[in-house]
Amino acid sequence: xxxxxxxxxxxxxxxxxxxxxxxxxxxxxxxxxxxxxxxxxxxxxxxxxxxxxxxxxxxxxxxxxxxxxxxxxxxxxxxxxxxxxxxxxxxxxxxxxxxxxxxxxxxxxxxxxxxxxxxxxxxxxxxxxxxxxxxxxxxxxxxxxxxxxxxxxxxxxxxxxxxxxxxxxxxxxxxxxxxxxxxxxxxxxxxxxxxxxxxxxxxxxxxxxxxxxxxxxxxxxxxxxxxxxxxxxxxxxxxxxxxxxxxxxxxxxxxxxxxxxxxxxxxxxxxxxxxxxxxxxx
Amino acid sequence: xxxxxxxxxxxxxxxxxxxxxxxxxxxxxxxxxxxxxxxxxxxxxxxxxxxxxxxxxxxxxxxxxxxxxxxxxxxxxxxxxxxxxxxxxxxxxxxxxxxxxxxxxxxxxxxxxxxxxxxxxxxxxxxxxxxxxxxxxxxxxxxxxxxxxxxxxxxxxxxxxxxxxxxxxxxxxxxxxxxxxxxxxxxxxxxxxxxxxxxxxxxxxxxxxxxxxxxxxxxxxxxxxxxxxx
Numbered sequence: 001x002x003x004x005x006x007x008x009x010x011x012x013x014x015x016x017x018x019x020x021x022x023x024x025x026x027x028x029x030x031x032x033x034x035x036x037x038x039x040x041x042x043x044x045x046x047x048x049x050x051x052x053x054x055x056x057x058x059x060x061x062x063x064x065x066x067x068x069x070x071x072x073x074x075x076x077x078x079x080x081x082x083x084x085x086x087x088x089x090x091x092x093x094x095x096x097x098x099x100x101x102x103x104x105x106x107x108x109x110x111x112x113x114x115x116x117x118x119x120x121x122x123x124x125x126x127x128x129x130x131x132x133x134x135x136x137x138x139x140x141x142x143x144x145x146x147x148x149x150x151x152x153x154x155x156x157x158x159x160x161x162x163x164x165x166x167x168x169x170x171x172x173x174x175x176x177x178x179x180x181x182x183x184x185x186x187x188x189x190x191x192x193x194x195x196x197x198x199x200x201x202x203x204x205x206x207x208x209x210x211x212x213x214x215x216x217x218x219x220x221x222x223x224x225x226x227x228x229x230x231x232x233x234x235x236x237x238x239x240x241x242x243x244x245x246x247x248x249x250x251x252x253x254x255x256x257x258x259x260x261x262x263x264x265x266x267x268x269x270x271x272x273x274x275x276x277x278x279x280x281x282x
Numbered sequence: 283x284x285x286x287x288x289x290x291x292x293x294x295x296x297x298x299x300x301x302x303x304x305x306x307x308x309x310x311x312x313x314x315x316x317x318x319x320x321x322x323x324x325x326x327x328x329x330x331x332x333x334x335x336x337x338x339x340x341x342x343x344x345x346x347x348x349x350x351x352x353x354x355x356x357x358x359x360x361x362x363x364x365x366x367x368x369x370x371x372x373x374x375x376x377x378x379x380x381x382x383x384x385x386x387x388x389x390x391x392x393x394x395x396x397x398x399x400x401x402x403x404x405x406x407x408x409x410x411x412x413x414x415x416x417x418x419x420x421x422x423x424x425x426x427x428x429x430x431x432x433x434x435x436x437x438x439x440x441x442x443x444x445x446x447x448x449x450x451x452x453x454x455x456x457x458x459x460x461x462x463x464x465x466x467x468x469x470x471x472x473x474x475x476x477x478x479x480x481x482x483x484x485x486x487x488x489x490x491x492x493x494x495x496x497x498x499x500x501x502x503x504x505x506x507x508x509x510x511x512x
Contacts, residue, residue: 018482019482020481020482022481023481023482025485058478058479058480058481059447059450059476059478060447060448060478061439061446061447061448061450061478062446062447063446064340064441064446066441066442067442082443082444085441085442085443085444086444089444089445089446093446093447093448237368237497237498237501239501246505247480247498248494248497248498248501248502249494250493250494265490265494266488266490266491266493266494267485267490267491267494268490
């Protein structure tokens with residue numbers, strides 16, 4: 001019985017983890033949404049700057065910090081010492097990730113001036129099946145809360161959007177659909193990528209980010225309509241090349257169009273990436 | 283009595299230090315490997331894969347390990363259900379790469395118990411510590427490429443009772459090429475791939491983030507192994 005609090009604490013220790021703002025648990029809509037009879041409003045925080053980050057190393061493993069536990073402290077003292085040890089470790093792990101993100105963001109230095117004036121307002125566009133919310137909706141419909149986070153690869157050749165969306169009916173607290181939509185840009189082929197992305201007030205950069213955002217909303221609408229549910233594909237691993245980085249995403253193929261493949265990964269997230277035979281795992 | 287104690291201590295020290303062999307350093311494949319083997323047969327053997335499991339490292343005391351195992355039990359239960367079949371086929375990939383360079387290959391499907399090979403004593407470096415030479419006649423090959431996966435699944439580092447990192451997908455082991463006439467390594471490379479989950483990892487019961495990291499670790503291990511023969 002005395003060991004129960006220890007086990008409890010240690011369970012908590014094992015579960016403590018960093019909170020990510022580009023993460024959401026997939027909630028599938030219970031029934032397909034007819035966007036022709038229902039109205040869809042995209043809610044984006046227009047006055048906030050675009051969130052563009054450098055792709056970073058997500059390994060948060062820290063060096064083992066040895067702590068000497070006092071043996072005379074009793075059960076309560078032992079629990080307190082373990083909790084202290086756990087808190088120190090959690091803080092160090094979280095700090096390591098923050099540091100790695102800060103270091104990765106150095107890649108964005110050439111774009112600082114552009115990003116200062118580039119707000120999420122610029123992402124508004126005329127979309128198929130949805131419109132952007134100007135103010136509070138006055139008629140019934142569904143709201144898409146939109147939280148886009150963009151990433152630039154460390155060689156600048158690829159941009160990625162991780163778009164957290166939550167869909168709910170106006171004046172209804174219940175979540176109808178929630179997901180993360182990830183869209184990876186084709187590789188930017190250039191001798192001087194930084195120059196090309198910066199020139200003309202960052203026209204290429206802005207255009208690429210805007211296209212990623214548009215594509216992601218199209219994917220949200222398609223998923224809401226149930227277009228990605230009829231796939232009979234088998235689960236497999238896909239190699240995704242993003243700038244100087246190769247990663248693997250396990251999932252099922254739900255759509256292939258214009259050289260872009262959309263897969264639904266193990267979390268249920270939608271991932272779209274430029275596709276050719278090299279992406280197939282041999 | 284004093285002499286007996288000193289002798290016993292000396293024997294223990296010799297026994298302990300004797301167990302700690304020098305680890306084999308990496309050996310890259312020679313540039314002449316393919317041109318010097320055009321009339322030889324190279325066997326390719328993939329040792330039996332272990333089952334996927336969670337590997338906890340650094341929980342040094344028995345109680346620490348017990349607690350760590352308990353804390354990660356739902357992850358372990360899930361990892362043990364994951365298939366290792368994606369790792370299978372690397373022997374065929376190596377055979378294709380080697381054959382393309384004009385060398386005859388033979389994929390060895392027969393199970394070889396590498397643990398049962400006799401020890402091989404050599405004071406020179408880069409010789410295997412087990413005697414592979416009898417395999418030359420029994421397998422009918424001149425050289426043998428071995429892919430030996432030691433761990434596959436998830437890895438979690440601990441310091442005593444406390445985790446020092448999130449769980450990662452893991453594949454560890456070694457790949458080596460051995461000349462069955464001399465028992466000398468012509469290639470030796472440790473495989474140590476660890477891939478962290480993208481974002482949060484604690485997603486029971488199916489742990490999709492860790493599962494994805496596991497499949498990525500497999501692909502990265504395959505990529506590393508095949509790159510040794512390019």
